[in-house]
Amino acid sequence: MSTPDATTxxxxxxxxxPTGTPHVxxxxxxxxxxxxxxxxxxxxxxxxxxxxxxxxxxxSYAALLDALRWLGMDWDExxxxxxxxxxxxxxxxxxxxxxxxxxxxxxGEVYESFSTPEEVEARHRAAGRDPKLGYDNFDRTHxxxxxxxxxxEGREPVLRLRMPDxxxxxxxxxxxxxxxxxxxxxxxxxxxxNGEPLYxxxxxxxxxLMRITHVLRGEDLLPSxxxxxxxxxxxxxxxxxxxxxxxxxxxxxxxxGNKKLSKRDPQSNLFLYRERGFLPEGLLNYxxxxxxxxxxxxxxxxxxxxxxxxDISRVSANPARFDLKKAEAINAAHLxxxxxxxxxxxxxxxxxxxxxxxxxxxxxxxxxxxxxxPMVQERCVVLSDAAxxxxxxxxxxxxxxxxxxxxxxxxxxxxEPVLRASVEALRDLPEWTTAAIEEAxxxxxxxxxGLKPRKAFGPVRVAITGRTVSPPLYESMELLGRDRSxxxxxxxxxxxxxxx
RNA sequence: GGUCCCGUAGCGCAGAGGCAGGCGCGCCGCCCUCUCAAGGCGGUCACGUCGGUUCGAAUCCGACCGGGACCA
Numbered sequence: 001m002s003t004p005d006a007t008t009x010x011x012x013x014x015x016x017x018p019t020g021t022p023h024v025x026x027x028x029x030x031x032x033x034x035x036x037x038x039x040x041x042x043x044x045x046x047x048x049x050x051x052x053x054x055x056x057x058x059x060s061y062a063a064l065l066d067a068l069r070w071l072g073m074d075w076d077e078x079x080x081x082x083x084x085x086x087x088x089x090x091x092x093x094x095x096x097x098x099x100x101x102x103x104x105x106x107x108g109e110v111y112e113s114f115s116t117p118e119e120v121e122a123r124h125r126a127a128g129r130d131p132k133l134g135y136d137n138f139d140r141t142h143x144x145x146x147x148x149x150x151x152x153e154g155r156e157p158v159l160r161l162r163m164p165d166x167x168x169x170x171x172x173x174x175x176x177x178x179x180x181x182x183x184x185x186x187x188x189x190x191x192x193x194n195g196e197p198l199y200x201x202x203x204x205x206x207x208x209l210m211r212i213t214h215v216l217r218g219e220d221l222l223p224s225x226x227x228x229x230x231x232x233x234x235x236x237x238x239x240x241x242x243x244x245x246x247x248x249x250x251x252x253x254x255x256x257g258n259k260k261l262s263k264r265d266p267q268s269n270l271f272l273y274r275e276r277g278f279l280p281e282g283l284l285n286y287x288x289x290x291x292x293x294x295x296x297x298x299x300x301x302x303x304x305x306x307x308x309x310x311d312i313s314r315v316s317a318n319p320a321r322f323d324l325k326k327a328e329a330i331n332a333a334h335l336x337x338x339x340x341x342x343x344x345x346x347x348x349x350x351x352x353x354x355x356x357x358x359x360x361x362x363x364x365x366x367x368x369x370x371x372x373x374p375m376v377q378e379r380c381v382v383l384s385d386a387a388x389x390x391x392x393x394x395x396x397x398x399x400x401x402x403x404x405x406x407x408x409x410x411x412x413x414x415x416e417p418v419l420r421a422s423v424e425a426l427r428d429l430p431e432w433t434t435a436a437i438e439e440a441x442x443x444x445x446x447x448x449x450g451l452k453p454r455k456a457f458g459p460v461r462v463a464i465t466g467r468t469v470s471p472p473l474y475e476s477m478e479l480l481g482r483d484r485s486x487x488x489x490x491x492x493x494x495x496x497x498x499x500x
Numbered sequence: 501g502g503u504c505c506c507g508u509a510g511c512g513c514a515g516a517g518g519c520a521g522g523c524g525c526g527c528c529g530c531c532c533u534c535u536c537a538a539g540g541c542g543g544u545c546a547c548g549u550c551g552g553u554u555c556g557a558a559u560c561c562g563a564c565c566g567g568g569a570c571c572a
Contacts (some may be wrong), residue, residue, distance in 0.1 A: 117572080132501045134572045175505075184503055186571085223504055223570040251506080252568070260568075289512060289524090296514035297523045316513070319568070323511050326525045336538075379537045389536090438534085446534095457534040469536040 004213040004243045010042025012214045013207065014068075014075070017049045018060035022067040022270040023263055024322065025218065025253035028287045032250055032315065033216050034073045035288070038307035045210055046078025048089040051202060056091075067270055071280045072303065077210075085210045090202060097197040100205050100240055101159065101190070109234040110190055112157035113139040114150040135160075135186035156193035161200075161231055163187050168226040173216070173248030175317045180226040188227045204228045208241035216248045216312060219319075220260075225249075248312050251291045252319045261322050268322075277350050277383025279338075282331030289330070290320035300333045332381045343377045344370055347386045354387035356394050368393055371479055375471040392465040393479060397487055402466040409468060411496055415459035419493040421445060422460050423486060432482045434474040441474070463492035 004010075014030040016022075037044035046068070050056040065079060077083025087093055104110045115138050121131045123138060140162060142150075150157070163186070169179040190201040197205075207215060225247055235241035255261035261268045273283050284303055288294075292315050294301050301309075338346065344366075351357040357365060369390065376389045392400065402411065425444035429436055445456035461473050464485060470476060477485045 121572090130501050132572055134502075178504075180503075188571095218569095219505065220569055225504095249505080254568085286512095291513090293513045293523090295523085299513080299524050318506060318513090320513090321511055323525070326512060329525055332537090375537095381537095441534085453534055461535060465535095467535090470534095471536090473534050 003246055008211075008213055008243070010037065010040045010214060011045060011210065011212050012037050012042060012216055013045040013047055013210065013212050015047040015049050015203070015206070016064055017052060017055070018057060018064055019052070019055045020060055020263055022063055023261070023268045024270055024273075024287060025261055025268065025290075027067065027071065027270055028253060028290050029216070029218055029250060030068065030073055031071075031284060031287055032292070032310075032312065034075075035303075035307050035310040036214065036216060036312050037076075039310045042213070043076040044074070045083070045085075045212065046075035046081075046088065047206060047210070048079060048091075049199070049203065050089055050091045051197075051199070063271070070274060071284055090206065093202075093206065094197075096209070097202055097205060098195075100235070100238075101197060101201070103238040103240065104161075104190070104234060105159070107234075107238045109238065110159045110161050111140055111187075112142070112147055113160045113187070113189070114142075114147070114155045114157050115139055133186075137163075137187050140187070158189045158193050159191035160187040161190050161227065161234060163227065163230050164233065168229050170225065170229060170247060172222075173214070173246055173312045174250060174315045178222075178225075185226045185230075190231075200224070200227065201231070204231045205235065205240065207245060208232065208235050211242065212245050213243075214248065214312070215245045216250065219249045219252050219317075222249045248315070249317075250315055251317055253290055254319050254321045267324065273327075275384070277347075277380075277385070278327075278331050279334050279346070279383070282334035283327070285334065286327040286330040289326070290322065291316050291318075300330060328381045335380055335383070336378050338377065340370065340373050340377065344373050347373070347376075347380075347383050350383045351387055351390070351394075354384065354391075356387050356391045365394060368479055372471055372476070375475060379471065388467070389471055392467075392470070392476070395466075397484060400466065400488065402462045402492070406462045406466060406468045407495075410458040410462045411492060413496065416493065416496045417449060418445060418451070418456060418459045419463060419489055419496060421449060423489050423493060426482070426486060426489070429482070432478060434478045437477050438474040459492070460489070463489050 012033040014033050016026055016030075034044050036042070048061060048064070050061065061079075068075065075081055077085065078088045082088075101110075113135075115135070120134075120136055120138065123136055124131045124133050139157075139160070147157070165182050167179055167182050168185075169177060172178050188200050189198060191197050229244060232241050232244040236244070253261045255265050255267060266272060270283075281303060285299075285301060285306075288301075288306055289299055292310070293299065294305065294309050335343070348357070348361065348369075351369075352359060352361075357369075361369075372390055372393060376386050379389060380386050401407075421444045422441060425440040426437065429440055441457070441460065442453075445451050445460075446453055449456065457473055458468065461470055462468060464473065464477055464480065465471075480488075
């Protein structure tokens, strides 16, 4: 088999079908292709396989571009970018396929096959073979008269590729040498009876025409590799392909249980992660770990580090399980690594989305956010977590009320003396700073009332922030301001007194 | 049914003929502590089974078992 030599520029491709929302497994495939291209300084080609009119949609197509752009996986050739092998949507390449088919027919690489599945099965049965063996290569040797006779019966033939009668061996970039025995792969259909070319034909033809050197794809396509290699051999003989690419098959991404992560599983929906506030670099980092690792003692890294280190031969052949907890942990690490300014920028859209901040953020709101950001940042796993933590700072006083669960837990009758003492201690505080607030509250509650800190500050926290879990209390109060803080403590005190 | 891939802790990855008790996530405990995080310390948990080759096997070979995929 003639494979691309060292002087051929490396070209990889990502060629999804636009059916539905991008799947994290699909994105992992894109990532490994992209990383390989960037690592070796090759081209990353983006091609859309939109030949299934029944399942493809324009929304899905747009979603694919949106996904790659959000993640920062730039393509050197493809939709909206162009390139020397246009067009990059299969739906616009039909004449090309017709032309290739004509060459294959003329060269006798493919043949007309008239058998129905029922007839194939019947022949297997009659010969005492397993009826489920698949196509039996029966139509390989028909004469022109026989074919004419079939046509006279009203039959229309499909076009099949004649598989070679030798073993097919190739070196998988991920798995090493793999051999398919001669005769174990039946002659595949390349073109339907109605003239429609199938994936079997179209995918390798485009790869050949686009001079793809490395086909890195999911393990599910491994069994189709022998017939593609056979097709490449035929395409080379008719002058369509220059070489047969290298193949590498990446492991499955598994979901719960022992099943491949399904498209219908919400865990597989890429955009759900974006909506929750995963960082592109965090998600990508996690996805990279699905079958690859940068080192045995490290798993948080940037995409620059990944492209520097990525080596397809070090990808594991084992199925990878998608672990949401781990994904979140990796994302949280990236979130913490952000500068405070960057964090504010990124979190803003999520705060607007949650209704915590208005579309037009005032300078004052921005300043408050910037001040609380460092304390919130290290408490977030995803950006949307921030909404619940900073909401209390931007709430209208009329509308503000502690969360019912939090209130039920900490604002009972025994909170009354705590809240009363807090108001007393804070009312005339000379300066409203974190340090002063802390000292006043400690003196009043811990020393004065003899309470454990946990008991002392719980009711204050809920009165001020509305939640049992919040950013650090004194800083929060300083930012809230004296009037609003005292107002909230006062109202909490009223409700406690009224309830008692 | 045929073909192909994969079995190292709950999960993800290292280890590829030489003492497996590695790293990260998770979980548990402790420290820190105004809550929750973060951080620090400690703990928990693994080579699918059976043969073979070898002085020595997670690693090479074979069979089996299990999981998965593709084709029909």
